Amino acid sequence: MTHPALHNKPQFEYSITSPNLTITVYDGSEGPIHDPTEFRRYEVKNARTCRTVILHTGFTTYLKLGGTLLECEDPHAFFEVLVGLTSGQIERIHNKLIRRCYACGRTNEGYWVNGYPGESIKLCLHCDAAMDYHFNEGAII
Numbered sequence: 001m002t003h004p005a006l007h008n009k010p011q012f013e014y015s016i017t018s019p020n021l022t023i024t025v026y027d028g029s030e031g032p033i034h035d036p037t038e039f040r041r042y043e044v045k046n047a048r049t050c051r052t053v054i055l056h057t058g059f060t061t062y063l064k065l066g067g068t069l070l071e072c073e074d075p076h077a078f079f080e081v082l083v084g085l086t087s088g089q090i091e092r093i094h095n096k097l098i099r100r101c102y103a104c105g106r107t108n109e110g111y112w113v114n115g116y117p118g119e120s121i122k123l124c125l126h127c128d129a130a131m132d133y134h135f136n137e138g139a140i141i
Contacts, residue, residue, distance in 0.1 A: 016093055020048050021083075023090055031059050042090060044083045055079040055087065103129035 016023040022045045029036035039058025046052075054064040055075060063075040065082065072078045080086045085093075099108045104127040115121050118139035122132035 016090070016097065021046055023085075023093075025090065025094070040087075042079070042087055044085075046083075053079065053082045057087075101127065101129055101131055103127050 015025075024043045024045075026039075026041040026043070028039055028041075030039045031037045037059040039056060041057075042055045044053045051066055052064075056062050056064075057076075061075050063070045063072060063079055063082075070078065076087065100106065101108060101110075101124040104124060106124070106126045108131065109125045110122040110131050111125065112120050112122050118136045120134040120136070121130050122134075123129065124131050
C-alpha cells in the first residue's frame with residue numbers, strides 16, 4: 001500500500017496507434033503531496049513481439065521491459081534501441097497528428113460555424129468533418 005502523502009497520478013494522456021505499435025504517453029505528478037514532481041511516461045506496446053517497453057522520466061528515470069526493471073546507464077538511449085524511436089520523435093509524431101484532420105488526413109485548416117446557442121464548431125475545409133469544438137456557457141445564461 002502506498003503512503004497517503006505520496007502519489008503517482010497521470011493527469012494527461014494521449015495515444016498513437018499504428019499496425020504494430022501502440023504508444024501511450026502519460027503526464028502527471030509524483031512524490032510527496034507537499035512537493036510534487038512532474039513526470040512523463042512513454043509506454044510502447046509492440047503487437048508483433050508482444051512486449052511492452054516503459055520509459056519513465058520524472059523524480060527518477062527508469063526503463064522497464066515487460067514487468068522487469070532494466071539497469072542501464074542511459075535509459076533514453078536504450079529505449080531508442082528497444083523501440084526504434086526517441087521520446088522526441090514520439091512528441092513530433094503526436095504534434096503532426098494533432099495538426100491534421102482525423103477524417104481526411106489533410107492539414108488542420110478549417111472554418112468556424114455556430115451550432116446551438118453558445119456552441120462553435122470548427123469544420124475541415126476539405127471534407128467538412130468536425131475538428132474542434134468550443135462551448136461558451138455565458139452565451140446562454
